[in-house]
Amino acid sequence: xxxxxxxxxxxxxxxxxxxxxxxxxxxxxxxxxxxxxxxxxxxxxxxxxxxxxxxxxxxxxxxxxxxxxxxxxxxxxxxxxxxxxxxxxxxxxxxxxxxxxxxxxxxxxxxxxxxxxxxxxxxxxxxxxxxxxxxxxxxxxxxxxxxxxxxxxxxxxxxxxxxxxxxxxxxxxxxxxxxxxxxxx
Amino acid sequence: xxxxxxxxxxxxxxxxxxxxxxxxxxxxxxxxxxxxxxxxxxxxxxxxxxxxxxxxxxxxxxxxxxxxxxxxxxxxxxxxxxxxxxxxxxxxxxxxxxxxxxxxxxxxxxxxxxxxxxxxxxxxxxxxxxxxxxxxxxxxxxxxxxxxxxxxxxxxxxxxxxxxxxxxxxxxxxxxxxxxxxxxxxxxxxxxxxxxxxxxxxxxxxxxxxxxxxxxxxxxxxxxxxxxxxxxxxxxxxxxxxxxxxxxxxxxxxxxxxxxxxxxxxxxxxxxxxxxxxxxxxxxxxxxxxxxxxxxxxxxxxxxxxxxxxxxxxxxxxxxxxxxxxxxxxxxxxxxxxxxxxxxxxxxxxxxxxxxxxxxxxxxxxxxxxxxxxxxxxxxxxxxxxxxxxxxxxxxxxxxxxxxxxxxxxxxxxxxxxxxxxxxxxxxxxxxxxxxxxxxxxxxxxxxxxxxxxxxxxxxxxxxxxxxxxxxxxxxxxxxxxxxxxxxxxxxxxxxxxxxxxxxxxxxxxxxxxxxxxxxxxxxxxxxxxxxxxxxxxxxxxxxxxxxxxxxxxxxxxxxxxxxxxxxxxxxxxxxxxxxxxxxxxxxxxxxxxxxxxxxxxxxxxxxxxxxxxxxxxxxxxxxxxxxxxxxxxxxxxxxxxxxxxxxxxxxxxxxxxxxxxxxxxxxxxxxxxxxxxxxxxxxxxxxxxxxxxxxxxxxxxxxxxxxxxxxxxxxxxxxxxxxxxx
Numbered sequence: 076x077x078x079x080x081x082x083x084x085x086x087x088x089x090x091x092x093x094x095x096x097x098x099x100x101x102x103x104x105x106x107x108x109x110x111x112x113x114x115x116x117x118x119x120x121x122x123x124x125x126x127x128x129x130x131x132x133x134x135x136x137x138x139x140x141x142x143x144x145x146x147x148x149x150x151x152x153x154x155x156x157x158x159x160x161x162x163x164x165x166x167x168x169x170x171x172x173x174x175x176x177x178x179x180x181x182x183x184x185x186x187x188x189x190x191x192x193x194x195x196x197x198x199x200x201x202x203x204x205x206x207x208x209x210x211x212x213x214x215x216x217x218x219x220x221x222x223x224x225x226x227x228x229x230x231x232x233x234x235x236x237x238x239x240x241x242x243x244x245x246x247x248x249x250x251x252x253x254x255x256x257x258x259x260x
Numbered sequence: 261x262x263x264x265x266x267x268x269x270x271x272x273x274x275x276x277x278x279x280x281x282x283x284x285x286x287x288x289x290x291x292x293x294x295x296x297x298x299x300x301x302x303x304x305x306x307x308x309x310x311x312x313x314x315x316x317x318x319x320x321x322x323x324x325x326x327x328x329x330x331x332x333x334x335x336x337x338x339x340x341x342x343x344x345x346x347x348x349x350x351x352x353x354x355x356x357x358x359x360x361x362x363x364x365x366x367x368x369x370x371x372x373x374x375x376x377x378x379x380x381x382x383x384x385x386x387x388x389x390x391x392x393x394x395x396x397x398x399x400x401x402x403x404x405x406x407x408x409x410x411x412x413x414x415x416x417x418x419x420x421x422x423x424x425x426x427x428x429x430x431x432x433x434x435x436x437x438x439x440x441x442x443x444x445x446x447x448x449x450x451x452x453x454x455x456x457x458x459x460x461x462x463x464x465x466x467x468x469x470x471x472x473x474x475x476x477x478x479x480x481x482x483x484x485x486x487x488x489x490x491x492x493x494x495x496x497x498x499x500x501x502x503x504x505x506x507x508x509x510x511x512x513x514x515x516x517x518x519x520x521x522x523x524x525x526x527x528x529x530x531x532x533x534x535x536x537x538x539x540x541x542x543x544x545x546x547x548x549x550x551x552x553x554x555x556x557x558x559x560x561x562x563x564x565x566x567x568x569x570x571x572x573x574x575x576x577x578x579x580x581x582x583x584x585x586x587x588x589x590x591x592x593x594x595x596x597x598x599x600x601x602x603x604x605x606x607x608x609x610x611x612x613x614x615x616x617x618x619x620x621x622x623x624x625x626x627x628x629x630x631x632x633x634x635x636x637x638x639x640x641x642x643x644x645x646x647x648x649x650x651x652x653x654x655x656x657x658x659x660x661x662x663x664x665x666x667x668x669x670x671x672x673x674x675x676x677x678x679x680x681x682x683x684x685x686x687x688x689x690x691x692x693x694x695x696x697x698x699x700x701x702x703x704x705x706x707x708x709x710x711x712x713x714x715x716x717x718x719x720x721x722x723x724x725x726x727x728x729x730x731x732x733x734x735x736x737x738x739x740x741x742x743x744x745x746x747x748x749x750x751x752x753x754x755x756x757x758x759x760x761x762x763x764x765x766x767x768x769x770x771x772x773x774x775x776x777x778x779x780x781x782x783x784x785x786x787x788x789x790x791x792x793x794x795x796x797x798x799x800x801x802x803x804x805x806x807x808x809x810x811x812x813x814x815x816x817x818x819x820x821x822x823x824x825x826x827x828x829x830x831x832x833x834x835x836x837x838x839x840x841x842x843x844x845x846x847x848x849x850x851x852x853x854x855x856x857x858x859x860x861x862x863x864x865x866x867x868x869x870x871x872x873x874x875x876x877x878x879x880x881x882x883x884x885x886x887x888x889x890x891x892x893x894x895x896x897x898x899x900x901x902x903x904x905x906x907x908x909x910x911x912x913x914x915x916x917x918x919x920x921x922x923x924x925x926x927x928x929x930x931x932x933x934x935x936x937x938x939x940x941x942x943x944x945x946x947x948x949x950x951x952x953x954x955x956x957x958x959x960x961x962x963x964x965x966x967x968x969x970x971x972x973x974x975x976x977x978x979x980x981x982x983x984x985x986x987x
Contacts, residue, residue: 094380094396095384095390134591138590158390175387176386197583200583205607206600214611217611218583221611224324225579225580227921231929246581246585249581249584252588253916254589255588255591256454256589
C-alpha cells in the first residue's frame with residue numbers, strides 16, 4: 076500500500092489536536108501513522124481521505140456489529156478525513172466525557188436518523204446484537220416492548236435523547252463498554 | 261379560516277439544551293427549542309416529545325398514533341421551513357432561520373467568561389467536528405481579546421499568568437502520560453480486554469489493585485522495620501534445604517521473615533546517633549500500614565457504591581442496559597460470537613424472569629419449593645460446621661503431633677487439609693443446583709457465592725481462634741496455605757477466582773504482624789497468578805460462560821474485602837495486641853506482659869519530658885477516654901440520620917418529577933390531536949384558499965405581519981381554553 080508524503084505533524088497541530096480532543100500525544104501520533112499507511116500515495120495527510128470501507132476494515136472495527144453505523148455517523152459526505160478519524164477516536168477514548176459518549180451513542184443507535192430511537196431502530200439493534208436467524212417475531216416484539224416500558228418515560232413509544240441519556244448516564248457499564256482502542260501501539 | 265377573535269397562541273416551552281450540547285443536528289430532525297419571535301408573530305416551535313395517551317394500546321394503534329405524530333411533526337417542519345423561507349424573502353431576520361447561530365451565540369456567550377482551562381474542557385465536550393471546534397475557539401478567543409483589550413494595565417500580568425498556566429498544563433499532561441506508560445501491565449490488559457471483554461478485565465484490574473496495597477505495605481515495612489533490623493542482624497546458623505521454600509520453616513526461622521528474629525532493644529549506633537526504638541517502630545509501622553489500607557478501602561468502596569447503586573429499585577433498566585451496553589472494546593471475532601451467544605441467553609433469561617414475576621404458584625408447589633430451600637441450607641450449614649470442627653480438632657492434634665515428631669513436611673498437614681476443604685466443598689455446593697429450583701438464575705449464583713463465603717470465613721475464623729488461644733504462633737501455616745490454595749482450578753470462573761484473591765489477601769493481613777515480609781510474598785504470588793491466569797486464558801479461551809455484571813459484582817467483592825475480611829483482621833489483631841502475652845524469649849516484645857505495654861511505657865517516658873506533654877494529653881484525654889468516643893459516635897449517627905432523610909426526600913422528588921413528565925407528555929399529545937383536528941377541518945373547509953395563501957406568502961412583502969397567516973396550520977386563532985396550563 077502506498078504511503079502519503081511523510082510529513083511530520085507540526086508541533087502546533089499536535090498541540091491543537093490535544094486541546095480539541097481527548098486523546099493523548101502518543102495516541103494522536105499512532106493514529107497519524109495508521110492513517111498514513113492507509114491513505115493513497117502522494118497526498119498531504121490533511122487533505123487525504125479514507126473511504127468508509129477502509130475505516131470499517133481497521134482491526135478495531137472489523138468485527139463490531141455496528142461498524143457501518145459508526146462509519147456513517149463519523150464520516151462527512153461518505154469519506155473520512157484525518158480529523159474525522161481523530162474525532163471518532165476521541166469520542167471512543169477512555170478519557171472522553173460521558174455526555175459526549177451518550178450523544179454519539181444515540182446517533183449510532185438511531186438507524187433511521189429521525190432523531191428518536193423508535194421500535195424499528197430497536198428491532199434492528201436487537202437483530203445486530205444477537206445475530207441469530209432463529210429470532211421469532213414474538214420475541215422481538217416482546218423485547219422491544221420491555222425496553223420501551225423501562226425507558227420510555229412519557230409513553231410516546233420512542234426514546235428521545237433525554238430518555239436515552241437518563242437511562243445511560245448513571246450506568247458505569249455503558250461508560251466502560253463504549254470504548255474502542257484504535258491504535259495498535 | 262378562523263376568526264380573529266380566537267387567538268390560540270401556542271407556545272410550547274422546551275427544555276434548554278444543556279451547556280450548548282446540540283441534539284441531532286441532522287436536517288430531518290425535530291428540535292426542542294424555545295423560539296419566541298417578536299410579539300407580532302407567534303410561531304409554534306417544533307415538538308419532539310409527543311405522547312400517546314394510552315400506554316396499553318395495541319401496537320397497531322400505537323403505530324397509527326406514532327405515524328400521526330410523525331406526520332404532524334413533518335408537516336410542522338415543512339411549514340416551519342416554508343415560513344422561514346417566506347420570512348426571509350420578506351427580509352425579516354428570524355432567529356429561527358439561523359437557529360444554529362442562536363445556539364452558537366449562546367454558546368460563545370457562555371464560553372467567554374470561563375477560565376481558559378474550563379473553556380478548553382467545554383469546547384472539547386462539544387459534539388461537533390474538529391473544524392467547527394476550531395472556529396469556535398477562534399471566535400471565542402477573538403471576542404475575549406476584544407474584551408480584555410480595554411484593560412491595558414493588567415495585560416502583562418494576564419500574559420504572565422497565561423504562560424504560567426499553559427506551562428503548568430503542559431507539564432501535567434506529560435506527567436500523566438509518563439505515569440500511564442509505566443503503569444503496570446497496561447498493554448497486556450488492553451489485549452485481554454479486547455479478547456475477552458470487560459468482565460474478565462475487571463478480575464485483572466482487581467488483582468492489580470490488590471498488588472498496590474501489597475507494594476505499599478512492603479515498602480513501608482521494609483524501610484522502617486527490616487532495614488534497621490539488618491543493621492543489628494546476627495549470623496544465621498541453620499542449614500538451607502529446598503523444603504523451606506514450601507514450608508517456610510527451618511532456615512527462614514532465623515531471618516527477617518519471622519517475628520521471632522526481631523530485636524527488642526533500642527538500636528543505637530555510636531554515642532551521638534539517634535536512638536531507634538524497635539518495639540515502637542514495629543507497632544507503629546504495622547499500624548500505619550493497616551490504617552492506610554483501611555482508609556483506602558473505605559474510599560474505594562464508597563466510590564463504587566456511589567457509581568453503581570444509584571436508585572436501583574426505581575429504574576431497574578435491566579433489559580435496556582443489555583441492549584444498549586454492547587461491549588465495543590471486544591475486537592476478536594470469536595469473542596464477539598461468544599458474547600452474542602451469551603447475550604442471547606441472558607436476554608432470554610431476563611425475559612423469562614420478568615414473565616415469571618407474574619406467574620403464581622399453587623400452594624403445594626410453594627410449600628415443596630420452600631422445604632427444598634430449607635433443607636439445602638441446613639445441609640450446607642451442617643457441612644460447613646462439620647468442616648470447621650474437623651479443622652479445629654486437626655489443629656489440636658497437629659500441635660501435639662509436631663511436639664513429638666520433627667518432620668518438617670508434617671507442618672504441611674494442616675494447610676493441606678484446609679486447602680482440600682476449600683477446593684472440594686464448593687464443588688459439592690454447586691451440585692445443589694440440581695435439587696433446588698430457583699426462579700431467577702441470577703439468584704442461584706448469589707446463593708452459591710454466599711455459601712462459599714460463609715464456609716471460608718468460618719474456617720479462617722476457627723483458625724484465628726485456635727491461634728489466639730495457643731501462643732505458638734508462626735507464619736508457617738499461613739504461607740503454606742497460601743501456596744497450596746493458589747494452585748487453583750483451570751476453568752476461569754470469575755467469582756471463584758476473585759474469592760481466592762480476597763481469601764489470600766485476608767491471610768496476608770492476618771499474618772502481617774508476625775511476618776513483616778508477607779506482603780513481599782503476596783506480591784510475588786500475585787505476579788505469578790497474573791501470568792498463569794493470562795496464559796491459561798489464552799490457551800483455553802474459556803471465558804466465563806455465565807453472563808456477568810462486572811460493575812455490580814466488583815462492588816460486592818470490594819464490600820466483601822472490607823467487611824468480613826479486613827474488619828475481621830482488625831479485630832483479631834486488636835485482641836492479639838491487647839490480650840495476648842508475647843513469647844518470652846524472642847521477638848521485639850519479649851518480656852512485656854502484653855503487647856500494648858510498649859505504648860504505655862512510651863507514654864510514661866514522654867510524660868517526664870516537658871516538651872511532649874501535649875502528646876500525653878492527647879493520649880490520655882482523647883484516645884484513652886470513653887466520653888470522647890461517645891460524643892464522636894453520637895455526632896456521626898446524627899449526621900448519618902440527616903443524610904438518610906435527605907436521600908428519602910430526593911426519592912420522593914424523583915417520583916414526583918417522573919409523574920410530571922408523564923403528565924406533560926399527555927398534555928402535548930392532547931394538544932396535537934386538537935391541532936390535527938383543526939387542520940383537517942380547515943382543509944375541508946377551504947381547500948382553494950389554502951393554496952392561495954401559500955402563493956401569497958411566497959410573493960408578498962410584509963407590512964402587517966400581525967395579520968399575516970404565516971403558515972398553513974400553525975396559527976390557530978382560538979382562545980386558550982383547554983390548553984395546557986403548564987406550557
